[in-house]
Ligand SMILES: [Zn+2]
């Protein structure tokens with residue numbers, strides 16, 4: 001007879017960091033926009049494209065117009081720069097993905113994001129005129145950043161909806177453990193209903209992300225057409241959510257800002273930190289940010305016409321609930337949330353990682369709670 005089964009059920013306490021880790025991992029691994037897409041080319045920080053014939057695929061004209069810059073395109077100069085209305089070139093990344101149905105059975109991850117040589121050749125022959133993709137060479141860390149940056153572009157509301165879909169699987173008074181890496185902000189236990197959604201309007205974004213898909217040539221970019229990025233996050237406090245009780249910010253699509261959006265001392269794959277620290281972070285991310293007070297709501301309403309996204313998010317939420325329920329036997333990587341971590345750290349049994357790099361990246365957070373879970 002199992003003793004555990006005879007014991008009374010303890011009240012469920014969710015851990016916000018772990019839940020965010022799992023939600024983010026499952027979302028980016030199967031996001032429909034990117035499902036099976038492989039990176040075939042990239043241009044950054046004002047680099048010229050190797051082949052300017054690719055430029056029309058970004059609808060450069062529209063992008064320049066939206067940024068408020070007069071179009072004086074010299075067709076003999078094969079270049080594409082990230083420009084803004086302040087005439088100052090911006091940091092940015094343009095990523096071209098190619099949809100490859102053959103790879104769609106595997107989970108997407110930074111390790112399989114870049115197209116193989118055979119996939120590049122196949123992709124080049126499928127788009128006319130045949131393109132010369134430049135060779136993509138990235139370190140593991142860059143790969144992780146660009147993987148999350150592209151998938152987080154224009155996805156902050158999606159992330160908020162995902163967290164809501166997850167919490168909807170639990171009673172409203174379910175306990176939530178909130179812990180950040182900030183030493184001055186001790187952990188606390190609250191309830192999942194003690195949350196509030198905040199929307200910011202970011203102007204003068206310092207990192208632009210343009211993601212294009214071949215062969216359809218669809219494209220999405222941050223900032224949007226009006227040069228602003230609307231950015232939505234969830235906050236938590238230790239009593240019912242009111243303006244004066246906002247304490248901790250969870251931003252699961254912060255990597256759309258590139259490395260500036262990394263949590264845990266520049267190493268994490270999302271942001272979970274005190275509100276003050278988050279405000280300071282936004283100052284680095286954009287020239288100006290306005291908190292849209294009218295959009296401070298307990299729950300972000302689901303928009304119409306997104307039944308498919310809704311279904312996807314519910315699926316992800318259910319998957320994460322089942323992973324959470326099996327946490328005692330099916331651990332995950334403490335840095336990226338991937339299942340079946342191969343590295344068991346020596347410090348304590350809770351510390352497991354995909355590899356040594358992920359162990360090092362998670363250390364600033366883990367050391368705060370080492371041996372205490
Ligand atoms: Zn990992």
Ligand SMILES: [Zn+2]
Nearest residue numbers: 347348351370
């Ligand atoms: Zn440890």
